[in-house]
Amino acid sequence: MRASFVIQPTRGLGWMTLGASLHAVLTRLKSQPQLYPKIDLAYSSSEPVLDPIVLNLPANGLRLRFDGPDHRLRLIEIIDFSKSNFSYKSMDLVRRVGSSSETSPDYVSGPSFKHLYNRLFGPTYAGEYIPPTTTDGDGTYVLSWPGLAARFSLRHRAWSDKADFVTLLSSSAASLTITMAIFAGTSWSEARINLFSERPLLPRSLVLASRTSETVPDEVEEVIVHTGGRLELFRRSLSPFVVNLNETTPQDIVAELGPPDAIFRKSRTGLSIHASAPLKDRRPSMSPGLEPYSRENEQTSSRSYTDESENEVTIDDNVDDRGDSETFYNYFHHGFDLLISTPQQCRNSHASEIGVDTPAMFVVTKVFLHGNIPGSYSFNRHRRSRWRILLDDNGHPLSLTSEMRFSEVSDILKDIYHGSYANGEEERKMQRGMVLNRGWGVADSPESSIELLGGFEEGPTPEGQATSGIGVDASMSSLNNTELFGFPGMLFEVLKNxxxxxxxVYKTGS
Structure with a gap:
């Protein structure tokens, strides 16, 4: 079965729209294995959030390029016209003859220059000639239209900068089209300069790109983290939405962001033994995110990334109606999870001051912002969430970003929070990493069955990139382990790289 695509210059190829997120594209590809049987991902193992990410579809003759910081589709390349059906304004790019077998080629020479120039895309300005590295090789001529470029092979000895390029490419000296590229811009020579940095015009969401309905919630572009448990969610078209931890209600969240993609009701696990001691006997922590009970919350959030069969609300009839339950709102397409529970002070005073018959208030108590880094255990369970932490260092504003390495972030935070601890011993204890295992899961846990892409254990290719395919078993490597580092109001999960x-993000003193 061949996939069919309609070429849309400056916009995309079929359902693949320029600007779409890596998460959205991969999710769509993996949902149709009969059309996309093989998916290969190439990324830099040392700089996965800076260098471009390349997604190859060898069975479909396509190659997709995403930028590293934002995971957005920037370039679509057709590298083999025989693997899929391509059309433009109801006209096929190649004429197929003979058998339609999947294993035997049945196309005639691919799209010729005459076919592209006369019948499909029309006249355009002269392009760019790239000479071969050796004098006896073939050069490449790149011809571009707005949002579209085609590369042709041209014998170097036939090239002349004084000759008409239409005559040259129409002659026998020109051979098959090598590749065709779809991009956002008026010409390839201009677009390639800022290809991976220019702000895309289309949204990350494939749903938003294909619909004009205003009922689809706007996507979150960036999250700004302020001190005091305040987060600003900057959206693509609407005004920012402010989340105040321990105050913002689930109703506020649904009204602004739409219903969550999944809801996960947290249940107690073996880690609950650490929370069995009375609260009054437990010393308050400067980094409650590193307490075992809080670690259980974080780990449960990572386990709630499930497939479509599990994207349902799970109700436990034994949940205490007095407010002891905790629920995760999973927003995979926004790149974050929200923990809905009762604030700690409400939990402490609930029985003694409020009374057991009075329901406690449910609010957002934690926000989990996911990096979606290739090679990590949790890759492709969420869209990449970009964030900035705004701090004040003795009157000097500081901004920490999701693209920074943790060693840089940690050095800055250590200086800022140096005086926030009771003594040096507490400071060292709270800033010490806690190992979080991502590969050990019980048989019925999503951790043991989730399908992954990538893995640092595979090592770099000769070009310095790690490559991966579908179905990597996370339990095969201990390198899926991460470390947790806590600072007041923040908990960082850090990879080996x-x-x-x-x-x-949580609110201290609660």
Missing amino acids: DHISCLT
Whole structure:
């Protein structure tokens, strides 16, 4: 079965729209294995959030390029016209003859220059000639239209800068089209300069790109983390939405962001033994995110990334109606999770001051911002969430970003919070990493069955990139382990390559 695509210059190829997120594209590809049987991902193992990410579809003759910081589709390349059906304004790019077998080629020479120039895209300005590295090789001529470029092979000895390029490419000296590229811009020579940095015009969401309905919630572009448990969610079109931890209600969240993609009701696990001691006997922590009970919350959030069969609300009839239950709102397409529970002070005073018959208020108590870093255990369960932490260092504003290495972030935070601890011993204890295992899961846990892309254990290719395919078993490597580092109001999950996989934000003193 061949996939069919309609070429849309400056916009995309079929359902693949320029600007779409890596998460959205991969999710769509994996949902149709009969059309996309093989998916290969190439990324830099040392700089996965800075260098471009390349997604190859060898069975479909396509190659997709995403930028590293934002995971957005920037370039679509057709590298083999025989693997899929391509059309433009109801006209096929190649004429197929003979057998339609999947294993035997049945196309005639691919799209010729005459076919592209006369019948499909029309006249355009002269392009760019790239000479071969050796004098006896073939050069490449790149011809571009707005949002579209085609590369042709041209014998170097036939090239002349004084000759008409239409005559040259129409002659026998020109051979098959090598590739065709779809991009956003008026010409390839201009677009390639800022290809991976220019702000895309289309949204990350494939749903938003294909619909004009205003009922679809706007996507979150960036999250700004302020001190005091305040987060600003900057959206693509609407005004920012402010989340105040321990105050913002689930009703506020649904009204602004729409219903969550999944709801996960947290249940007690073996870690609950650490929370069995009375609260009054437990010393308050400067970094409650590193307490075992809080670690259980974080780990449960990572386990709630499930497939479609599990995207349902799970109700436990034994949940205490007095407010002891905790629920995760999973927003995979926004790149974050929200923990809905009762604030700690409400939990403490609930029985003694409020009374057991009075329901406690449910609010957002934690926010989990996911980095979606290739090679990590949690890759592709969420869209990448970009964030900035705004701080004040003795009157000097500071901004920490999701693209920074944790060692940089940690050095700055250590200086800022140096005087926030009771003594040096507490400071060292709270800033010490806690190992979080991502590969050990019980048989019925989503951790043991989730399908992954990537893995640092595979090592770099000769070009310095790690490559991966579908179905990597996370339990095969201990390198899926991460470390947790806590600072007041923040918990960082850090990968082996020093990049931040997840930032948890909570409110101190609650």
